[in-house]
Amino acid sequence: MTDRERPSVVIENAYIAPVAGAEVAGGHIVIEGDRIVAVGPGRADAVPAGAVRVDGSGCLATPGLVNTHHHLYQWAAQGIAPDGTLFEWLVASYPVWARMDAEVVHGAATAGLAWLAASGCTTTTDHHYIFPKGRGDLFDAEVEAARAVGLRFHPCRGSMDLGRSQGGLPPDEIVEDIDEILAATEDAIRKYHDPSFGAMLRVAVAPCSPFSVSGELMVRSAELARSHGVRLHTHIAESLDEDDHCKERFGVLPVEYLDQLGWLGPDVWLAHCVHLTDKDVRRFAETGTGAAHCPSSNGRLGSGVARVPDLLRAGVPVGLGVDGAASSEMTTMAGEMRTAMLTQRARHGPHALTARQALELATLGGARCLGRAAEIGTLEPGKLADVALWRMDGFLAAIDDPVVALAYGGSPPLARLLAGGRTLVEDGELRTVPAAEAARAGAAAHRRLTAAIP
Numbered sequence: 001m002t003d004r005e006r007p008s009v010v011i012e013n014a015y016i017a018p019v020a021g022a023e024v025a026g027g028h029i030v031i032e033g034d035r036i037v038a039v040g041p042g043r044a045d046a047v048p049a050g051a052v053r054v055d056g057s058g059c060l061a062t063p064g065l066v067n068t069h070h071h072l073y074q075w076a077a078q079g080i081a082p083d084g085t086l087f088e089w090l091v092a093s094y095p096v097w098a099r100m101d102a103e104v105v106h107g108a109a110t111a112g113l114a115w116l117a118a119s120g121c122t123t124t125t126d127h128h129y130i131f132p133k134g135r136g137d138l139f140d141a142e143v144e145a146a147r148a149v150g151l152r153f154h155p156c157r158g159s160m161d162l163g164r165s166q167g168g169l170p171p172d173e174i175v176e177d178i179d180e181i182l183a184a185t186e187d188a189i190r191k192y193h194d195p196s197f198g199a200m201l202r203v204a205v206a207p208c209s210p211f212s213v214s215g216e217l218m219v220r221s222a223e224l225a226r227s228h229g230v231r232l233h234t235h236i237a238e239s240l241d242e243d244d245h246c247k248e249r250f251g252v253l254p255v256e257y258l259d260q261l262g263w264l265g266p267d268v269w270l271a272h273c274v275h276l277t278d279k280d281v282r283r284f285a286e287t288g289t290g291a292a293h294c295p296s297s298n299g300r301l302g303s304g305v306a307r308v309p310d311l312l313r314a315g316v317p318v319g320l321g322v323d324g325a326a327s328s329e330m331t332t333m334a335g336e337m338r339t340a341m342l343t344q345r346a347r348h349g350p351h352a353l354t355a356r357q358a359l360e361l362a363t364l365g366g367a368r369c370l371g372r373a374a375e376i377g378t379l380e381p382g383k384l385a386d387v388a389l390w391r392m393d394g395f396l397a398a399i400d401d402p403v404v405a406l407a408y409g410g411s412p413p414l415a416r417l418l419a420g421g422r423t424l425v426e427d428g429e430l431r432t433v434p435a436a437e438a439a440r441a442g443a444a445a446h447r448r449l450t451a452a453i454p
Contacts, residue, residue, distance in 0.1 A: 006421050008032045008048035011389060014056025015402045017356075018379035019063055019364050023403070029061060031385040034198055034420035039379050058393030059415050060402035062359060063377050064122025064386035065333045066366025068292035069233075069271040069321025072126045072142055073100055075108035075115075076445040077326045086239040086301045087211075090169060093326060096449065098174045102136025104445045109145035111442025112325060114433055117149055119332035119411050122386040122419040123366070123376060124151050125292075125321075127233060127271070129158025129208040130174055131184070139188055143201065150424045150432040152199075152386065154370055155192070156206035156233045157185045161217045167249060169211045178217050182224055189228050197375060198384055198420065206233040210254055211245045218261045231267050231371055234258075237280070238272035239303045255280040264289045269369035271321060272297075273311070274304040281310050290317035290369035293361065295339045296331040297323035305347045308340065312357070319366030334411040337362050341407055355407035385421040390414060391428075 009031040016024040018039060030038035032048055047053070074097075081092040109126070116124050124146075131138055139157060146153035159181040162168030168175070176184075185205055193203040205225035207213040213234075225232050237243070237254045246254045255276060258264060264283055269290030276284075284291065293306050311318050320340060322331045331339075337358040344352040353361075367377030376386050391413045392402045399405035406412060417425035424432055 006033055008051035009054060009385070009418065009421060010044050010047050010051045011054045011056045011061060011387070011416075012043055014059045014061040014389060015392070016061045016379060017359065017403050019360055020378040020380060029379060029387060031387070031418070031421050034385055036379060036381055036383050036385050036387075038381055054389070054416060056389055056415070058391065058397070060390045060392050060406055061379065062388050062390065062406070063363040063379055064388050064417065064419060065120045065362045066319060066370065066377060067116060067121050067124040067322055067333050068269060068290075068319035068366045068369045069294055069323055070112070070124055070126045071128065071324030071326070072109040072112040072145075073097065073105050073128060073130070074324030074326035075112040075442050076100070076104050076449040078329045078446070080326055084301070085241060086303055087169060087241045089301060089327065094170050094174060097130050098132055098171070099449055100130065100132065100135065100138070102138050102141040104449045105138045106141040106145050107441040107445030107448070109142040110149065110433060111438050111445070113146055113149040113151055114430055114435060114438035115330075116322070116333055117151060117417060117424050117430060117432075118414070118435065119334045120388040120390065120414060120417060121333040122152055122388070122417065122424070123154070123370070123372070125154040125156060125204070125233070125370070127156045127158050127206050129160055129206065131176060132174065143192060146201070148433050149438070150419055150422060152376070152419055154202050154204060156204040157188045158206040158208050159185070159217065159221070160208045160212040162212050162214050166214075175212070178214070178220065181217065182220060185221070186224060186228070189230055193228070193230055195229065200420065202230070204231040204233050209235040209242070210250075210257055211242060215261060218263060222262055226267065231269065232263065233269055233271065234263070235272055236270045237275045238298070239301070240275060243275055253277065253280075255283065259283060267371070269317070269319070271323075272303070272306065274298055274306045276307055281307065281314050281316070284311065284316045285314035288317070290319065292319050292321040292369060293340060294321040294323040294328070295343045296328040296336060299339070299343065300328050305343050308344050308361075309348055309352050317365060317368035318361055319369040320362045332411045333362065334406070337407050338410050355401075355404045358407045359403060385418055387416075387418045388414060389416040
């Protein structure tokens with residue numbers, strides 16, 4: 001069904017938190033095709049013929065959530081090194097991940113994407129950086145899963161070329177040759193990237209990390225991305241071990257290293273950003289570089305707490321990311337708002353991050369990181385119809401402020417989730433790939449991946 005053929009949708013009687021602009025109690029949202037055409041108080045003045053009317057009584061309407069950092073393949077490898085640091089967890093995980101193939105990736109991506117949709121996410125990235133030879137088209141496998149589930153998808157063609165024999169962390173057998181990486185990355189851009197307004201699929205270029213990628217690959221990847229007008233992504237400043245590695249190998253801290261390589265700018269967003277100096281925060285702000293905050297993963301690995309209030313005060317684009325399921329088992333996108341808020345308050349006090357700031361991180365902040373703030377992240381006429389309608393009745397009705405109920409409550413049930421006007425979730429049930437089918441696909445991917453482990 002094309003956008004023109006999709007029936008119009010009118011949501012009425014909902015509490016609307018548009019993120020940009022005043023909140024509306026008992027308001028309406030009118031959707032035609034893939035766009036929002038009206039948002040306002042009371043009932044809609046004009047309802048398109050044949051429109052689907054949705055009673056939002058007892059519900060909160062927000063923009064669909066935007067996940068700025070993920071590793072979908074990791075759904076098949078959860079529970080590894082549950083008490084390890086980042087480097088310990090990676091060393092334990094690499095041999096397992098090296099066994100993946102396209103079937104594993106498709107099953108894991110299907111489960112992971114369905115899980116995101118069930119928690120209010122309409123746009124997600126994915127950072128896939130391991131490509132074992134002879135295992136099928138892993139990138140295509142996750143793209144097809146995203147098409148089936150229906151999320152707006154930003155897959156990042158990741159890479160590693162710095163094996164253990166050259167001073168990197170990953171084993172040599174799972175890294176790639178630079179020329180192979182660049183050729184495959186360019187192929188992915190040419191085949192999948194859609195720069196048009198409303199695109200459901202955009203590609204980014206994403207070498208993995210300073211401890212798994214050479215400086216040459218970082219520089220050439222940036223040149224490739226900028227020649228095609230696509231965005232850049234990598235992990236940075238995630239752990240103190242990474243600080244030590246960069247100081248020993250490059251003589252500078254991680255963000256300084258990226259800056260030397262020309263890797264800061266408005267076309268870049270960086271995952272984690274836990275250990276930033278004051279100078280790093282200023283450079284992010286000066287260059288327009290974005291940050292993907294992953295509080296659950298950072299907590300699971302004991303990496304620390306990112307300086308989100310400082311970044312926000314400086315004007316840095318900050319979004320939220322659930323990270324891979326293997327480092328933040330079963331984390332929901334809605335729940336990440338709560339985790340972000342509570343970890344910042346635990347570190348910096350009760351005013352460090354409010355409920356509405358947490359919602360903005362999960363919506364407009366993520367859209368800014370992905371370069372899509374003109375399209376998604378707020379509920380406004382002309383924006384894409386990516387809308388989450390949360391049920392705030394039942395137990396949550398004991399909280400008068402629905403935005404506080406959402407941020408504090410974790411993952412409320414969804415009355416409806418729309419991406420580009422298409423219904424993905426209705427009355428808590430996935431309408432694209434059934435939840436039970438997605439769960440089975442994820443479990444099968446796990447069994448396939450782990451079957452050969454001694």
